[in-house]
Amino acid sequence: MFTRISNKELFWGGLYALISAFVLPTLLDHFSLPASHINSILFVSNFLFMSLALWGFLRKNLIIAAKNWALTLLWLVLGLSLYFLSTVVLQYLVNTLFPSFSNLNDGQVNTQLDAAPILATVSVAFFAPVAEELLYRGLLFRGLYSQSRVAAWCVSAGLFSASHVLGYLGLYGLTHALIALCLYLPAGICLNLAYRKSGNIITPILMHMTINIIGLFTLT
Numbered sequence: 001m002f003t004r005i006s007n008k009e010l011f012w013g014g015l016y017a018l019i020s021a022f023v024l025p026t027l028l029d030h031f032s033l034p035a036s037h038i039n040s041i042l043f044v045s046n047f048l049f050m051s052l053a054l055w056g057f058l059r060k061n062l063i064i065a066a067k068n069w070a071l072t073l074l075w076l077v078l079g080l081s082l083y084f085l086s087t088v089v090l091q092y093l094v095n096t097l098f099p100s101f102s103n104l105n106d107g108q109v110n111t112q113l114d115a116a117p118i119l120a121t122v123s124v125a126f127f128a129p130v131a132e133e134l135l136y137r138g139l140l141f142r143g144l145y146s147q148s149r150v151a152a153w154c155v156s157a158g159l160f161s162a163s164h165v166l167g168y169l170g171l172y173g174l175t176h177a178l179i180a181l182c183l184y185l186p187a188g189i190c191l192n193l194a195y196r197k198s199g200n201i202i203t204p205i206l207m208h209m210t211i212n213i214i215g216l217f218t219l220t
Helices: 007-022 024-029 035-053 055-067 069-097 104-115 117-145 149-163 174-198 202-219
Strands: none
Touching (some): 007 035, 007 117, 055 202, 069 202, 104 117, 117 174, 149 174, 174 202
């Protein structure tokens, strides 16, 4: 069974997640910064505060991952293989059925890379994976798992997927938004699986970093 997350960590991590989602973007809008800079600031802030709030949980998982390095490596490889296989199939279906579909999140990442290439690259490749895995796999999946395994899988994967789409609801039509949501579900499910099977959150963090780094190379 994977490491328990304490009630204190759940409280502070959950509190910061709410602040990050509903307060920080509004505050940053007052500084008249480009959207690309705001996103990078959010990535760095989320990394710092989530790592601080869940430091005990993260440290224990680092120890477990080091002790069980073979299992960590195995599920890193298996998780990535399952993710890329399912994504290729899903992307093929989307391209066939909806040839005019475009992912606006990819366009946003490109804008960030053009505006601040070093900060954007580090944010997408390192800061975002750590912060998002602590939130979606640590707080949500692990936090809910003891109460309901079904809720843990559905809520963590669903909100992870939705977080990559909600910012574009005014630009997406309903069909477009649902397609975009579906495209992120394989990542949410495979990251959950890698975490559950390896027993440590370092596995999905490394997996998420790898996915994002490969994605950066395909965008540039």
